[in-house]
Each structure stands twice: as structure tokens, then as C-alpha cells.
Amino acid sequence: MKQRHKRMVFFIAVVIAAGLAAWLILKSFRNNLVFFFTPTEVKNGVAPSDQDFRIGGLVKTGSLERSNQDMQVRFIVTDNLNNISISYSGILPDLFKEGKGVVVQGHQNANGEFEASQVLAKHDENYMPPEAAEALKQTKSLHEITGSTLINSEK
Amino acid sequence: MTPEIGNLALSLALIITIVQAGASFWGAYVKSELLMDIGLSASRTQFIFSAIAFLSLAFSFYMNDFSVLYVAENSNASLPIQFKLAAIWGGHEGSILLWATILSIWTVAVSIFSKQLPRMFRARLVGTMGSISIGFLSFILFTSNPFERLIPAAINGRDLNPLLQDPGMVFHPPVLYMGYVGFSVAFAFAISALISGELNKEWAKWTQQWTLLAWLFLTLGIAFGSKWAYYELGWGGWWFWDAVENASFMPWLVGTALIHSLSVTEKRNAFKVWTVLLAILAFALCLMGTFLVRSGVLTSVHAFASDPKRGIYILILLSLVIGSGFVLFAMRAASIAKGESFELISRETFLLSNNMIFMTAAGSVMLGTLYPLFLDALGLGKVSVGPPYFDTIFVPIMAPAIILIGISIFSGCKHSLLIQVLKKLNICLITSIAMAVSITFLLGQWKPMVTLGLFMSFWILSTAFYHIYLQTRQSAKNTISSILALPRSYQGMMIAHIGVAVFIIGVTMIKGYEINKDTVLKIGEKIAVGSYIFSFNNITTVNGANYIASRGNFTAFKNDAQKALILEPEKRIYAAQNSQMTEAAISSGVFEDVYISMSEQINHNSWSVRIYIKPFANWIWAGCILMAIGAGVALIGKKYNLAQSNKQN
Numbered sequence: 001m002k003q004r005h006k007r008m009v010f011f012i013a014v015v016i017a018a019g020l021a022a023w024l025i026l027k028s029f030r031n032n033l034v035f036f037f038t039p040t041e042v043k044n045g046v047a048p049s050d051q052d053f054r055i056g057g058l059v060k061t062g063s064l065e066r067s068n069q070d071m072q073v074r075f076i077v078t079d080n081l082n083n084i085s086i087s088y089s090g091i092l093p094d095l096f097k098e099g100k101g102v103v104v105q106g107h108q109n110a111n112g113e114f115e116a117s118q119v120l121a122k123h124d125e126n127y128m129p130p131e132a133a134e135a136l137k138q139t140k141s142l143h144e145i146t147g148s149t150l151i152n153s154e155k
Numbered sequence: 156m157t158p159e160i161g162n163l164a165l166s167l168a169l170i171i172t173i174v175q176a177g178a179s180f181w182g183a184y185v186k187s188e189l190l191m192d193i194g195l196s197a198s199r200t201q202f203i204f205s206a207i208a209f210l211s212l213a214f215s216f217y218m219n220d221f222s223v224l225y226v227a228e229n230s231n232a233s234l235p236i237q238f239k240l241a242a243i244w245g246g247h248e249g250s251i252l253l254w255a256t257i258l259s260i261w262t263v264a265v266s267i268f269s270k271q272l273p274r275m276f277r278a279r280l281v282g283t284m285g286s287i288s289i290g291f292l293s294f295i296l297f298t299s300n301p302f303e304r305l306i307p308a309a310i311n312g313r314d315l316n317p318l319l320q321d322p323g324m325v326f327h328p329p330v331l332y333m334g335y336v337g338f339s340v341a342f343a344f345a346i347s348a349l350i351s352g353e354l355n356k357e358w359a360k361w362t363q364q365w366t367l368l369a370w371l372f373l374t375l376g377i378a379f380g381s382k383w384a385y386y387e388l389g390w391g392g393w394w395f396w397d398a399v400e401n402a403s404f405m406p407w408l409v410g411t412a413l414i415h416s417l418s419v420t421e422k423r424n425a426f427k428v429w430t431v432l433l434a435i436l437a438f439a440l441c442l443m444g445t446f447l448v449r450s451g452v453l454t455s456v457h458a459f460a461s462d463p464k465r466g467i468y469i470l471i472l473l474s475l476v477i478g479s480g481f482v483l484f485a486m487r488a489a490s491i492a493k494g495e496s497f498e499l500i501s502r503e504t505f506l507l508s509n510n511m512i513f514m515t516a517a518g519s520v521m522l523g524t525l526y527p528l529f530l531d532a533l534g535l536g537k538v539s540v541g542p543p544y545f546d547t548i549f550v551p552i553m554a555p556a557i558i559l560i561g562i563s564i565f566s567g568c569k570h571s572l573l574i575q576v577l578k579k580l581n582i583c584l585i586t587s588i589a590m591a592v593s594i595t596f597l598l599g600q601w602k603p604m605v606t607l608g609l610f611m612s613f614w615i616l617s618t619a620f621y622h623i624y625l626q627t628r629q630s631a632k633n634t635i636s637s638i639l640a641l642p643r644s645y646q647g648m649m650i651a652h653i654g655v656a657v658f659i660i661g662v663t664m665i666k667g668y669e670i671n672k673d674t675v676l677k678i679g680e681k682i683a684v685g686s687y688i689f690s691f692n693n694i695t696t697v698n699g700a701n702y703i704a705s706r707g708n709f710t711a712f713k714n715d716a717q718k719a720l721i722l723e724p725e726k727r728i729y730a731a732q733n734s735q736m737t738e739a740a741i742s743s744g745v746f747e748d749v750y751i752s753m754s755e756q757i758n759h760n761s762w763s764v765r766i767y768i769k770p771f772a773n774w775i776w777a778g779c780i781l782m783a784i785g786a787g788v789a790l791i792g793k794k795y796n797l798a799q800s801n802k803q804n
Binding site: 010018029066 | 389390504511515519522523526536537538539540541543544547548551552555673674675734735736737754755757758763765
């Protein structure tokens with residue numbers, strides 16, 4: 001093979017490899033995008049029924065029920081307009097508290113209940129997960145409910 | 156008084172860096188020795204003032220001066236002294252001050268260890284470093300001043316976030332920043348080369364030294380962070396593909412590509428434009444990392460700032476530095492382009508492929524990290540990219556690079572026949588496939604990913620040791636001393652590659668054979684997990700320095716072993732913020748870690764707990780440390796070579 005041909009072959013190999021990589025990356029990217037919805041949007045049926053998504057809001061005060069046998073818990077996530085009941089089995093993060101912001105990831109089961117595979121409450125006491133803050137902002141109830149929390153975090 | 160001294164020192168440092176940048180660049184332009192000298196002395200003076208500013212802040216923490224807002228927010232009278240040290244960089248203002256101080260350390264190091272470089276080149280180096288300092292110092296003074304007073308003073312501080320009250324936080328941020336900021340030196344070398352239009356092997360040798368040092372710190376910093384997440388976040392993960400972790404991982408990937416590309420420029424005088432581009436990109440990603448972490452667009456334990464002014468300032472700084480870098484690159488790249496050509500099947504081609512793979516990996520991490528931010532910024536909705544994305548793409552992208560490690564060390568410089576290389580490597584290929592398959596088989600379960608992972612590790616190890624054997628068998632000395640006689644840069648490369656193999660073994664084993672059990676245990680109850688029997692003995696209340704803990708006592712018996720492991724995880728309540736923390740108990744060994752953390756009290760005598768058996772966990776960090784050691788050994792070799800070549804001149 002002449003030098004020029006060799007370079008041609010190399011070039012084609014690179015193009016094929018790059019194409020394969022791009023295809024792999026984009027395919028995997030699409031499959032793993034997790035969309036976020038507010039409780040109101042979920043109630044309105046905007047959320048997908050066949051794939052995982054996230055819901056953000058506040059853990060409704062007084063809604064947390066624990067089993068005293070196993071790690072099953074139930075609670076309600078609210079944006080102060082609509083409530084979604086969540087069932088979850090597993091360890092709750094340290095900062096999970098009633099009345100505080102939370103983000104749950106999972107899917108809706110046949111009887112309309114949300115089965116969470118992950119519960120996220122972030123690291124700082126005063127910190128509100130942005131998705132949760134967003135959900136509350138959309139119902140315009142952010143200030144009356146969490147005014148004090150937010151003032152703290154803005155110092 | 157102290158905060159005012161700090162403030163003054165900071166303002167003086169800013170003025171001096173303006174002199175440093177101005178005098179150096181102008182001096183190099185008009186070829187004035189005097190101006191260039193002024194630039195040099197300014198670069199040393201600004202270091203002194205940055206250090207004074209930093210020490211003033213440290214002193215305020217030491218004195219519990221809660222009339223300083225930043226101290227009041229991040230410390231507390233009852234905070235143990237070592238964590239007060241960590242608290243200096245526990246918040247936004249302090250960590251940016253740490254950034255600037257570390258930049259001044261690198262600047263002074265560059266000004267001292269660049270005496271052999273041509274005067275004008277050296278002046279441009281110092282000037283570039285000075286310009287970056289101006290950006291960061293003014294950022295501190297105008298948007299994030301750690302010396303701001305709180306009048307009236309707080310009676311006590313809000314305390315450091317309990318998650319950061321850990322010895323790891325004393326080391327992780329400074330080491331990581333040494334890495335981030337260290338890439339500014341490679342950037343400055345690239346800029347100076349572009350301005351002067353001169354780029355030769357000597358340039359590559361110098362840049363390689365500084366890049367290796369920065370990469371060493373970055374590697375260690377990332378490894379420390381991962382280890383910290385493993386034991387301190389309490390739930391046993393060691394890498395979450397969290398945006399903040401990605402922010403440090405992207406410069407690491409590009410920095411790794413840069414080291415490999417520099418080695419070609421150094422030996423063959425090729426890849427010049429590409430190398431310069433990588434040097435600019437690596438530092439750009441470091442700045443972007445700082446922007447992501449500090450601007451508040453990301454939310455995590457690292458994001459303290461929610462002030463949009465800061466985000467915009469960093470964004471402007473970022474675009475100025477990167478923008479001027481790329482404009483200069485576009486204008487001047489042609490002048491340095493005349494490199495030597497190389498054959499198609501040669502080490503150069505393989506290293507170029509390695510570079511492309513690393514860039515693809517960095518690009519895919521960037522896509523997953525930035526896409527949600529863009530979508531959010533444009534108001535198109537909120538999404539997140541799950542860790543499975545990164546997990547699925549990373550193995551297929553990186554696997555070819557791992558295979559290339561073996562092939563490229565055996566292919567000669569410039570040209571060799573692929574067939575010859577592969578013939579030589581037959582034995583390694585067969586050995587590593589056979590070992591990978593038989594080990595997976597012995598472990599009982601057929602897991603293709605485990606076989607693949609083990610194959611890649613054994614491939615690296617067998618090719619490395621085979622190559623070392625070929626290098627040393629002719630030697631008359633014994634094996635050890637003939638290995639020690641090999642060039643340092645070769646030894647460093649081999650150590651780093653072996654580190655990669657060790658790392659892959661750790662990841663493979665933990666992904667393949669980790670056992671996880673989340674369960675509810677009564678006091679006195681026993682449970683079998685893996686080859687261990689765990690029993691939950693009791694719960695006691697313990698008073699710590701600034702927290703109260705419920706401490707569980709667990710014993711773990713291995714089937715055949717006589718001795719039991721005792722594990723005491725805690726659930727802590729930190730008084731100052733009334734916040735709860737899970738403190739895992741880990742019995743760490745060479746071949747496995749036993750890991751317990753307590754989640755919550757279910758009723759009066761039972762708790763929910765998480766138990767892990769994590770095989771080969773320590774190999775992950777050991778691999779990273781080996782990579783860093785490799786960089787260090789190569790660096791010693793480089794210094795020695797430079798000293799030699801200077802003597803000859």
C-alpha cells in the first residue's frame with residue numbers, strides 16, 4: 001500500500017470510530033435523561049407513565065408513615081397545591097425531614113402511586129433542592145411557606 | 156485589626172500583580188531588561204502579600220473572631236482546631252482566597268525555577284500568571300471578600316457543615332486546587348510560545364515538568380475527594396458522577412492527554428499545535444470547574460455561593476482567559492505548526508489515538524454535565540443525567556485506550572510494523588485472556604464485565620512487565636538494580652500504567668462482587684451477609700467534642716476466621732446546627748472492606764442499617780496513588796535531565 005492509501009485507511013477508521021462513539025454516547029444519553037415534574041404537573045398527567053422521572057417539593061408535614069418492621073416508608077410530596085403520595089423502601093438521607101425540600105426519582109405504578117427508587121435531600125440544612133424550589137415557585141407559594149428558610153440561606 | 160491587615164494585603168497584592176503583568180508583557184515587548192526585572196520582583200512580592208492575607212484569615216479563625224462574617228458563618232467556638240483549619244476553605248470566600256494563594260505559590264515557583272529560560276519568554280510566563288492573578292484577586296475583593304465585618308459581632312459562629320468536619324477536608328481542597336491552579340503554568344507556557352512563535356523540544360520538556368506536577372496534585376486531589384465521599388457521606392459510594400466530581404474529572408482527562416502529547420512533542424517535535432491546544436483546554440476546563448463549583452449553578456456540598464453577581468464575574472473571567480487563549484491560538488498556531496511528520500503505524504499514531512479517546516471521554520462527560528445546565532438556563536425544563544449514562548459509555552470509550560497502552564509501548568518510535576508488534580505481544584494476550592477467564596471462573600459466577608475488566612488489567616500488567624523484562628535481561632546487573640538503572644521517565648510511565656491496572660482491578664471487583672444489604676436489625680439479632688455473620692450488640696450514647704452520637708456496636712465473624720471484627724458506626728447530632736450525620740464504620744483491608752452505617756431508629760430496640768462487603772475497594776485509591784507516584788518519578792527524571800543538559804551547555 002502506498003503511504004497515501006494508508007493515510008486514507010487510517011482516516012476512514014477514525015471516522016468510523018468517531019461515528020460509533022457519537023452514536024453510543026447519544027443513545028445512552030437519551031436513555032438516561034431524567035425529566036423533572038412538579039406535583040401539579042404529575043396530577044395533570046404530563047409525566048410519562050413508562051419511564052422514570054423526578055418530582056420535587058416539600059415533604060408534607062405529618063405525612064410520613066414508617067413501617068415498624070422493615071424499611072418501607074410512605075410520605076406525601078406537595079407543592080402546596082397538589083399532593084403526590086410516595087412509597088419508598090430503603091435508607092432515607094440524613095437531611096430528609098417533614099416540611100423540608102425533597103426530590104424523589106422513580107415511576108408511577110398501576111394504582112397511581114409513585115414508587116421512588118431514590119430520595120434526594122441535599123447537604124445543607126438551609127438548602128432547598130432547586131427542583132423543589134422550582135415546584136413551589138410555580139405555585140407561587142414559595143414565600144409564604146419557606147420565607148424563613150430562604151432568608152437564612154441568603155444570609 | 157487582623158481582618159483589616161488581610162484586606163490591605165489583598166489590595167496591595169492586586170496592585171502588585173497589575174504591575175507584574177504590565178511590566179512583564181511591556182518589558183518583553185520593548186525588550187527592556189529593567190521592566191522585566193520589575194515584573195519578576197513583583198511576582199515574588201505579590202506572593203508575600205497573598206500569604207499575609209491568607210494567614211490573617213487563618214488567624215481570625217484561630218481567634219474565633221466572629222466579627223468577621225465569614226468566620227461566623229463557617230466556624231464555631233467549639234469546633235476542634237484541626238477543623239478550623241479545614242473551615243478556612245470550607246466556604247466560598249475562603250476557598251477562592253485559597254485558589255489565589257495557591258496561584259501565587261505557583262507563580263513564585265515559576266519565577267524561581269525558570270532561570271535557564273530566555274529572558275523574554277520568562278517575562279511572558281510571569282506576565283500571563285500575573286494576568287490570571289489580577290482576575291482572581293479582583294474577584295475576591297469585589298465580590299467575595301472573606302474579611303467583611305459583621306457588626307455587631309455574632310456571639311458564636313454558625314459552625315462548619317458537619318460533613319466537612321473531617322480530616323480529609325484538611326487535605327482534599329488544597330491538593331485539588333494545587334492541581335487545578337497548576338495547569339495555569341502549562342497555560343502560561345502555551346501562551347508564551349504562541350506570542351513568541353517559538354516552540355521546540357526544549358519548550359516541551361519544560362512544559363512537561365510543570366504539567367506532571369499539576370497532574371500529580373490533581374490525581375491525588377480527586378482520589379482524596381473520592382475516598383472522603385466513600386467514608387464520610389456514609390452510604391458507601393466512591394464516585395457519583397456528580398457535576399462537581401465531573402468538573403474535576405474533565406481537566407484530569409485533558410491533562411492526561413496533554414502529558415502524552417507533550418511526550419511526543421518532546422521526543423519527536425511533532426503534535427505541536429495539538430499540544431498547545433490541549434494546554435489551553437486543560438486550564439480552560441480547570442477554570443470552568445471553578446465556575447461550576449463556585450458560581451452556584453450547581454448545587455451540592457461544594458456550592459456555597461448563590462449570589463448571581465459572582466457567577467457572572469467568574470463567567471466573564473472565564474471567557475476572557477479562554478477567549479484570549481483561543482484567539483491567540485487562532486492567530487499564531489500556524490507559526491508553530493512546522494512539526495516533523497511520522498509514520499502511520501508508530502507510537503505517535505497510537506498516542507494520537509489515545510489523545511482522541513481521552514478527548515472523546517472528556518466531551519461525553521461534558522455533555523452529561525452541561526446539558527442539564529443549558530436546558531435550565533434557556534428555560535426549557537429541568538432534567539438530570541443519571542449515573543447510568545456515564546457508566547454505560549465509559550467502558551467502551553476507554554477500553555481501546557487501555558489496549559493501546561500495551562501496543563504503544565512495544566511499537567517503536569516513528570515506525571514499526573503492526574504485525575511485528577502483535578507477534579511480540581502474543582504471549583501477553585494469551586496470558587491475560589487465560590488469567591481473566593480462569594479467575595472469573597474460580598470466583599463462581601460468569602460475569603462478562605468482570606472478565607473484560609480483569610483482562611484489561613492483566614493486559615496492562617503483562618505488557619508492562621514483559622517490556623521491563625526485555626529492557627533488563629541483557630544487563631549484567633541483577634534484576635532490581637537494572638530496573639533502577641532504567642530512565643526515570645520510563646519508570647514513571649510504567650508505575651503510572653500499573654496504577655491504571657490496579658485501579659481497574661478495584662473498580663471491576665467492586666462492581667462485580669460487592670454485596671449490599673439494607674435491613675432492620677434488633678439489638679442482639681444476627682444476620683448473615685456474604686461470608687460474614689453480623690451481630691448487633693448494643694447502642695450507647697457518646698458525647699463528642701461538638702456533637703452527641705448514638706454509637707452502635709456490631710461484630711462480624713467470618714466463617715473460617717477465629718477473630719471477630721468490631722464495627723462501631725455512629726449517628727451524630729451536631730449541636731450548633733442541630734444537624735444529623737451518619738458516620739460509617741469501615742474495617743478496611745487489602746482484599747475487602749466491611750462497611751456498616753446506621754440509618755435510623757425504627758422502634759425502641761431496632762435500627763435500619765446498611766451493610767456492605769466491598770472487595771478490593773482500596774485498590775481504587777491505591778491505583779490513583781500509583782499514578783501520582785509515577786508522575787513524581789518521571790518528574791524527578793525530567794529535572795535531572797534538564798540539569799544535565801544545562802551543564803553541557
